[in-house]
Amino acid sequence: MKIVDVSAFYAPQGGGVRTYVERKLKAALRLGHDITVIAPGEMDSVERRGGNARIRWLAAPTFPLDRKYRYFDDQKALHAALDEERPDFVEASSPWRSARYVADWQGAAPRALIMHADPLSAYAYRWFGNIAARPTIDRYFGWYWQHLLTLDQHYDMIVSASPGLSRRLKDGGLRQVTTIPMGVDPGVFSPKLRDAELREQMLASCSLPPDATLLVALGRLSAEKRWAMVVEAVMAAGCRAPVGLVLIGEGNEAPKLQRLIGENPHVRLAGAIRDRALLARMLASADALIHGCEAETYCIAAAEAKASGLPLIVPEEGGAGDQATSAVDRRYRSGSARDAAEAILSLGRGTVVPLQPARVMDDHFAELFGAYEAIARVKAAA
The missing domain is CATH 3.40.50.2000 (Glycogen Phosphorylase B;)
Known part of the structure; x- marks a missing residue:
């Protein structure tokens, strides 16, 4: 054909x-x-x-x-x-x-x-x-x-x-x-890629110790992704518990996000990661993926995180919310930084995600x- x-x-x-x-x-x-x-x-x-x-x-x-x-x-x-x-x-x-x-x-x-x-x-x-x-x-x-x-x-x-x-x-x-x-791409993402040393390095880049919670976010830095809301949620949660965020991606919202982050050392913009093997290791080494966009038609980032063994913290609507099918996943009211912060705090570090075969x-x-x-x-x- x-x-x-x-x-x-x-x-x-x-x-x-x-x-x-x-x-x-x-x-x-x-x-x-x-x-x-x-x-x-x-x-x-x-x-x-x-x-x-x-x-x-x-x-x-x-x-x-x-x-x-x-x-x-x-x-x-x-x-x-x-x-x-x-x-x-x-x-x-x-x-x-x-x-x-x-x-x-x-x-x-x-x-x-x-x-x-x-x-x-x-x-x-x-x-x-x-x-x-x-x-x-x-x-x-x-x-x-x-x-x-x-x-x-x-x-x-x-x-x-x-x-x-x-x-x-x-x-x-x-x-x-x-x-x-x-x-997801077959053979790329797996919980077996979890790397304790890499996790400590990522937390250290957020000025946090190894016993803190490490969140990772992934996607284009544009307004509809609601990364500003995610950053606000992480910073609010960080006032009550040690939480770090590594946000992977590039886009025209980067300067605005950097101004929002200001001097807060616990949120880091990591830029684009084009090395797929490194990206897979970073995902597997985090404690959860957080996403902000309720307009995803599927949300590849959430699928890659699930394949990496991560819990999801995602808005209740859209493709990201549809992927939050495990009991350890957290769904929050779309667009609400307050609800997202509560979802972060309700997810204990070291949460074990039931293994599910990843759709490729x-x-x-x-x-x-x-x-x-x-x-x-x-x-x-x-």
Whole structure:
């Protein structure tokens, strides 16, 4: 099967979507599929990735709010690329403009929309949640729901990675929603990587002794991740118990977070950790993962922490909250630093997490591509 992924969020310096796409390319090759990722780039070009895997860049302008990314602005060029590729199945990986471009393409191939973003949770609910109930916010953002309902009529499948997001989409009237959870890189994360010496070093970097609680956080430093709220929660908990936080990631919120941290020695911004083996050791050596974003569509960070044997301290909503399934996990009221601080203090250091087999990304792609093949067979028969 030839699969074309129109991936508006893919960028060489990107985060979760880049990780997802890179794994998809390898999985497609292993499962015998031909795959092309069409992404917005600096210029028109094709990047070969071995076998029948490639990235086709279409010249596109930079995204003004984050110049690491670009965005599709030429529907004719995208349609011409799809015509030339002649796919058996087409994906759109953003619910915005590119999804409409793919919906309007006149080709016969079936298509799926991958919900890599939850704009209502990331923006509308976060901005207005303190002054209005969600049904009221949904009414004011009825144009977005209508946009999704229109896409639902043009796509054969809308893929959500978390049960919570799937429920909300279905409650909003969408009929093509399918839940296919993601997973972690196989063979990377494990509780066996716990390193007492590394743990002491991380605590020492937070000016804390070995008997303190070490929290780790992981993700892009952007406003919707609510890292400022997480930092406030950790500092509040630290007034009552020795608690340190190592926050791994980079992004435009870093200066704001550094100002918030100020002279507090117990919270450290560690920057990006691109060495996956080191990242896995750091996760396994912490006492818990804390996360702040209620708008995650899956939350790879929480999945990697679970695979590393960590308890989760996460908001009650969104993909992160959906992953808090163990009795040792803690869920707090979304957006509340006070509740998050109480959740931190309620989690005793050295908590033993029941071992669960980790779902890996290969499971996700096998299920996803199998669904594509089934839809393509039905379409062909019709």
